[in-house]
Amino acid sequence: MAFNMDKSEANGGANAFNYAESTMTDVTFIDHSGESRKVPATSGMTLMEVAIKHQVPGIDAECGGACACATCHVYVEPEWMEAVGQPASMEEDMLDFAFDVRPNSRLSCQIKISDALDGLRVHTPVRQS
Amino acid sequence: MTDHDDAVIKTDALIIGAGPVGLFAVFELGLLDIKSHLIDILPKIGGQCAELYPEKPIYDIPGFPVVTGQQLVNNLLQQIEPFHPEFHLGEMVVSVARHESEQGIVFHVETDGGKRFEAKTVLVAAGGGSFQPKKPPIPEIDRYENTSVFYAVRQMESLRDHHVLIVGGGDSALDWALNLQSVAARVTLMHRRDEFRAAPHSVAKMRELVAEGKMDLLFGQVTGLEGAGGQLTAAQCKGMDQATFTVPCDRMLPFFGLTMKLGPIAEWGLNLHENLIPVDTEKFETSTPGIFAIGDINTYPGKLKLILSGFHEAALAAQKAHRYIYPDKRLLFQYTTSSTSLQKKLGVNG
CATH class of the missing domain: 3.50.50.60 (FAD/NAD(P)-binding domain)
Known part of the structure; x- marks a missing residue:
């Protein structure tokens, strides 16, 4: 994918993860100030889990992934919206508790990483709660 | 009776937080003849289990292959019923102060609703802090x-x-x-x-x-x-x-909706580390003797934020709490399966 060329991130230590059994992909989180962090992700993890594992700021995930708190809100870059898909109705309900919800808003605990999302780019909001 | 102000609620143990760990602390304290009052900022019992995931299955409670947050809370309430805990809901603790009285050390605790407590020991089981509006x-x-x-x-x-x-x-x-x-x-x-x-x-x-x-x-x-x-x-x-x-x-x-904030805990004079309360792993006591911290709110080397860890911490904190409340009584370790005295307290032995 075109986004593999991104060179703006500084998380050099993150490629220490190397699970022989699972496929590794890269995802990029861009915070509200424009700083971007590219981190490795394993298929099957949720995007929220990837963020927590790599201590990506801007994702609070208070409820630990139960789709119960809306503090892992992200904006999916428009090019990725189709691959990521639309929120289910439970997630749409929970987005009512998020702020500045846009058509590309998703809760990262409900996005499962797969090969199809290699290179995914999402933006984190100013504040989760 | 003493001539103290009637408005002050006196209790052996005051538990701050009515989530699963606070509830189980009632049980472990109760077995040691320690009476508990509980305070919670939410208008309902159960903490995060009731507020964040009442319908969500939990898979790592020992003995329960699967139980929902609300079922766990209901079971705990049934389990602690013999000890008649008293709940003060919708109240946020704003201050905790240590005082020396003629009977020894006591803690004066006040809520934002104006309730005042005098407790011989305090257990902070406040999870992620207090739920506050987003x-x-x-x-x-x-x-x-x-x-x-x-x-x-x-x-x-x-x-x-x-x-x-x-x-x-x-x-x-x-x-x-x-x-x-x-x-x-x-x-x-x-x-x-x-x-x-x-x-x-x-x-x-x-x-x-x-x-x-x-x-x-x-x-x-x-x-x-x-x-x-x-x-x-x-x-x-x-x-x-x-x-x-x-x-x-x-x-x-x-x-x-609500979000978890540490809230006034930071003002109670306890040592804090990254918004958590450091404790030892023998008694789960804080930097203030007589105040314990159990469950997600505490930290120690190897800490896991699991409900089951909080249950263990409650049991050990209760042992030390007994020493404060009954300094002259020797504590005998007993099992609920065999001790007639514990069974009487639980109301299961005629």
């Missing part, structure tokens, strides 16, 4: 908080004859829209979409009032506030189609 990241909203913007309604009368903008689409937003509709000069409900998570009968009632012209319903999100000196005059809003519009109002009530 505040929308609207620029300068803090300038209007508590004068024009409120996250809870204490007195409906305070909103009489005001133009009230209620923001949100859940039960709180709908309930207050319906309740205030007859009190306020005008109620406007704003939600980001034309779907509501609230109880269907509330939604139906709201739509009825809107159809009758008795209140307004708008779709959008608040992006800015207009006013001066804390007095709101209008809210700037954006629809889902990105069109902007202004809603005149002098009161705004945002209802976006």
Whole structure:
């Protein structure tokens, strides 16, 4: 994918993860100030889990992934919206508790990483709660 | 009886937080003849289990292959029933102070609701801190908080004859829209979409009032506030189609659910580390002797934020609490399976 060329991130230590059994992909989180962090992700993890594992700021995930708190809100870059898909109705309900919800808003605990999302780019909001 | 103020509630143990760990502490303390009162900021028992995931299955409670948050809370309530714990709900502890009295060390604890307690020992089982309303990241909203913007309604009368903008689409937003509709000069409900998570009968009632012209319903999100000196005059809003519009109002009530904040715990004089309370792993006691911290709120080398860890911590803290409350009594370790004395306390031995 075109986004593999991104060179703006500084998380050099993150490629220490190397699970022989699972496929590794890269995802990029861009915070509200424009700083971007590219981190490795394993298929099957949720995007929220990837963020927590790599201590990506801007994702609070208070409820630990139960789709119960809306503090892992992200904006999916428009090019990725189709691959990521639309929120289910439970997630749409929970987005009512998020702020500045846009058509590309998703809760990262409900996005499962797969090969199809290699290179995914999402933006984190100013504040989760 | 002593000549102390009757308004002060006296207890052996005061447990701050009525989540699963606080509840199980009642059990472990109760077996040692220690009577407990519990305080929680939520209006219901169960902490995160009840507030965040009542219907979600939990898979790592020993002996329960699967149990929902609410089932676990219900089971714990049944388990601690023999010890008659007393609950003080919807109250936030604002201060904890250590005092020396003629009977020894006691702790004076006060809530935001004005309740006062005198406890021989305090167990902080406050999880992630206190649940507090989420505040929308609207620029300068803090300038209007508590004068024009409120996250809870204490007195409906305070909103009489005001133009009230209620923001949100859940039960709180709908309930207050319906309740205030007859009190306020005008109620406007704003939600980001034309779907509501609230109880269907509330939604139906709201739509009825809107159809009758008795209140307004708008779709959008608040992006800015207009006013001066804390007095709101209008809210700037954006629809889902990105069109902007202004809603005149002098009161705004945002209802976006709850979030966990450490809250006043930081002011109780306990040592803290990254918003957690360091404890030892023998007694789970804090830097203040007589105050324990158990469950997600504490930290120690190897800490796991699991409910089962909190249960273990409650059992060990209770042992040490016994030494404070009954300094002259020797504590015999006993099993509930075989001890007639424990079985009597549990009400299972005639």
